[in-house]
Each structure stands twice: as C-alpha cells, then as structure tokens.
Amino acid sequence: xxxxxxxxxxxxxxxxxxxxxxxxxxxxxxxxxxxxxxxxxxxxxxxxxxxxxxxxxxxxxxxxxxxxxxxxxxxxxxxxxxxxxxxxxxxxxxxxxxxxxxxxxxxxxxxxxxxxxxxxxxxxxxxxxxxxxxxxxxxxxxxxxxxxxxxxxxxxxxxxxxxxxxxxxxxxxxxxxxxxxxxxxxxxxxxxxxxxxxxxxxxxxxxxxxxxxxxxxxxxxxxxxxxxxxxxxxx
Amino acid sequence: xxxxxxxxxxxxxxxxxxxxxxxxxxxxxxxxxxxxxxxxxxxxxxxxxxxxxxxxxxxxxxxxxxxxxxxxxxxxxxxxxxxxxxxxxxxxxxxxxxxxxxxxxxxxxxxxxxxxxxxxxxxxxxxxxxxxxxxxxxxxxxxxxxxxxxxxxxxxxxxxxxxxxxxxxxxxxxxxxxxxxxxxxxxxxxxxxxxxxxxxxxxxxxxxxxxxxxxxxxxxxxxxxxxxxxxxxxxxxxxxxxxxxxxxxxxxxxxxxxxxxxxxxxxxxxxxxxxxxxxxxx
Numbered sequence: 069x070x071x072x073x074x075x076x077x078x079x080x081x082x083x084x085x086x087x088x089x090x091x092x093x094x095x096x097x098x099x100x101x102x103x104x105x106x107x108x109x110x111x112x113x114x115x116x117x118x119x120x121x122x123x124x125x126x127x128x129x130x131x132x133x134x135x136x137x138x139x140x141x142x143x144x145x146x147x148x149x150x151x152x153x154x155x156x157x158x159x160x161x162x163x164x165x166x167x168x169x170x171x172x173x174x175x176x177x178x179x180x181x182x183x184x185x186x187x188x189x190x191x192x193x194x195x196x197x198x199x200x201x202x203x204x205x206x207x208x209x210x211x212x213x214x215x216x217x218x219x220x221x222x223x224x225x226x227x228x229x230x231x232x233x234x235x236x237x238x239x240x241x242x243x244x245x246x247x248x249x250x251x252x253x254x255x256x257x258x259x260x261x262x263x264x265x266x267x268x269x270x271x272x273x274x275x276x277x278x279x280x281x282x283x284x285x286x287x288x289x290x291x292x293x294x295x296x297x298x299x300x301x302x303x
Numbered sequence: 304x305x306x307x308x309x310x311x312x313x314x315x316x317x318x319x320x321x322x323x324x325x326x327x328x329x330x331x332x333x334x335x336x337x338x339x340x341x342x343x344x345x346x347x348x349x350x351x352x353x354x355x356x357x358x359x360x361x362x363x364x365x366x367x368x369x370x371x372x373x374x375x376x377x378x379x380x381x382x383x384x385x386x387x388x389x390x391x392x393x394x395x396x397x398x399x400x401x402x403x404x405x406x407x408x409x410x411x412x413x414x415x416x417x418x419x420x421x422x423x424x425x426x427x428x429x430x431x432x433x434x435x436x437x438x439x440x441x442x443x444x445x446x447x448x449x450x451x452x453x454x455x456x457x458x459x460x461x462x463x464x465x466x467x468x469x470x471x472x473x474x475x476x477x478x479x480x481x482x483x484x485x486x487x488x489x490x491x492x493x494x495x496x497x498x499x500x501x502x503x504x505x506x507x508x509x510x511x512x513x514x515x516x517x518x519x520x521x522x523x524x525x526x527x528x529x530x531x532x533x534x535x536x537x538x539x540x541x542x543x544x545x546x547x548x549x550x551x552x553x554x555x556x557x558x559x560x561x562x563x564x565x566x567x568x569x570x571x572x573x574x575x576x577x578x579x580x581x582x583x584x585x
Contacts (some may be wrong), residue, residue, distance in 0.1 A: 154381070155539060165382055267343065
C-alpha cells in the first residue's frame, strides 16, 4: 500500500512540475493514439456502414472476422508488423521500423476491428429504426448511409473512445515496432514497462496513474461535448 | 450552425495531428540505431555516455534495448547499424557469417548470484560458482532463469554445464524460466524468494531489491565481456556505416572509454572499459 501512496504523490509532483520528459511522452502517446483512431475511423466507419446496410457475399464472414479481430493479441500484431517493416521484410525499403509511423500502423490494425464492430452494431440498430421511413421517402443508398452516420454520430463516439482506449493502453505491439527509443518512440505504456523493469515500481505506478487520468480526461471531454451538442440540437 | 463549425475545427485539428505524426518518421542521415542489451539501458549507462558522444559528433544514437539474442537477430535482419552485446561466441559467429564488419572488446563487468538474505542454500560460503549452483540444486530452493536467449541466459546455461547439472535435472520444481529481460526477471526472483544470475550493473541500479542481496561473486567464470560491432554495409546497403563507425571509434577512444569508466552509481563503477590497455588518466 505504501508504494501506491508514494506513487500517487510522485504522479502529482510529475504533473505539477510539468516534467519535460513526461510531457514529451504524454504528447507522443496522445498524438499516436489520436492519429491511429482517426485513420481507423476513416476506414472503419464506411466499412461498418457497408456491413450494416448492404448485403453482399462474404458479409457474414466479415462481420465475424471484425468481432474476432477485436481480440487480436497486440504482441502478435507487433510481430507481424515487425516482419513486414523489417529491412529484410517486404516493406523494408521504406525504413519505417522503429519510427512513430510504424507504431501508428500497428495501432491502426488493432483499432480498426473495434471501431468497425461497434459502429456496425450501432448503425444496424439505427437502420432498423429508420428503415421504413427512409424507404417511404425513396432515399438512395448513399444518402441513407450519410444520413445514418450523421444521426448516429453521438452513439458512434463510443466506438472512437473504445478504439482510443485500445491504442493508448497497449504495450506489446508498440514495444516491438517502436523499440521504446528515448525521445523518439517512447510512449506512456513502454515507459511504464521500462520503469518496472528497472525495479522503480513507484515511478512505474506514477506513470500509470497519469495515463489513467489522461484517459479519464479524454472520456470526460468526449462526454461533455456530445452532451452539450445533444442539448443544443434538441433545443 | 455553430456545432458544424466546431466539428470542422475539430476535424481540421485532427487531420493536422495525423499528418504531423506520420511525418515524424526519422530517417535522418546523422541518426543511427544501436541494438543493445537491457543491462546497458536499465543500468543508466546510455543516459550517461550518449549525450557526451552526441555533443562531440552531432550524431544521434537511438537505442533499442533487447536481449543479446534478440539484438543479434535484429542486426541479422539489417534493422540496426551498430550492435553492442555481451556474448563473445555469438558475436564472433555473427562476424564470421558476414553480418558484422569486425568485433571489438569494449568493456566488462561481472555476473553475480543474488538471493534472499536468509540464504538457505549457503551460497555465501561457496568457493566457486559451480559449487554455488550445485548448492542451489541440493537445497531445493528456487532458481529463476532469464530463459530469453539473452547474453546472461547463454552464460547461465554454460555455467550449469560447467557444474555438471544436466538439462533434464532442471525441472519446474526449482528451475523457473521467466522468459523476460533482466529487470523483469529480478522482479520475479524477488517475488518468489528465489536465486538468480544477474549482471552487476543491473543489480546495483535495480530499485526493488527488498531483502535480496548478492550472495555469490568473484569467480573468474563470472566475467562478463561486452563487444561492439558495425553491421556489415556490404550485406545491407542502407546501413549508416560512416556514422556507425564514428560511434564505434569514439566508444573505443580514450574519450569514450573515460566516459564509460566515469559512470558510477552508489559509489560503484558499473562497467570497466577495456578497449585500450593501460592508463586512461591523461
């Protein structure tokens, strides 16, 4: 218990003194995770709409696949991305290994299934509700998709937040493809892993507390934004 | 309309974050990747010496710290420019196979066996490391192995062979493979109240010692030599041979060797430079 109190104090002092190393690591964590979630939404939302609103061969297999891939082990994704980006791998010439870009690639692979699976469920529910209305109005498929995406936008933030949680919290993949290089690819989770390996459990816990607080802050912000927006739209 | 405006601003900001992140890819000419071991990173040695080199040369060194086995594998795939590890036999094999240009002795320290203060296997009374290992087996106390093909793990296996303890005698009743880096393995050993083999640097800098301490040290078989190798640019044309060589030259120079010698923790020098014979003081 002592360690936890000490860690709490350490976390507070790290934040209050605006420790430059901490700011850098937190900044990179946020930047990478937000980028990964952004790219995943760009790919995942249209895919989810396609799966929810249209029928095509292989659709069910794709739905099952996205559900299964929500549980992809990060360390396996890390290994696969490593093998592909390694200088001896197919995309080695790009020289992306041990860069933030490699970390985003791994995170996108982890986040897309989550964003897609959750969004598909949300869109399917909305579709059932509005199907008759939209059909009676004779709305085209494309208009239907954009109307549903817009109408479901508040519910869809859950998909984005779940994706962000995955990206910000995983360590296995970014450790392998990023290499945990100081001032370049070190993020919150890899820094926590490093500190615990050094036996500095207080520091590791303190960083953990900062990470959890950060996630709390982001979720709170998303909640407040959607609530305010909902109220304005209702008015 | 205001909401739409906010939405647009958010999306633009998001797009900016994404483009800036994706352009972070640092394929700088004056940046090298050094594949090294967890012991050198966890002990804080790099934090001490790399700023000195970077200031002197303008070359940035990015350290990827993994076990010796994994570091060798990275370098064999061409994913590192310079290799700094501690298992001479594997390093020489690496050069013989054409992956490395030349291997140089860089520095050394030693391995120690740590365990619980109560020391029920009586390690502190033992005359040699082979006696110490036999004593652990006889006492039925737990020994935690790295089990990760690192330099320390390779050495540990060699020591068991020296002690004539066969592979099939190592059962999970007393022999546990953590499959982890040095620091993580120390955490496991301490959690299990067990013995383990560690390099001295990692142990001295380790902060979660609890009641564990060094129980056996000083046997010549516990000598731990580090080497440094430039990955062969003939094998991999993208290797930054010039910058890599500059780093190796500096590490082997009087300046670099002095920097290594000057790294102290709790009054102890953690690594002894040995690239230059004789006095470093002038």
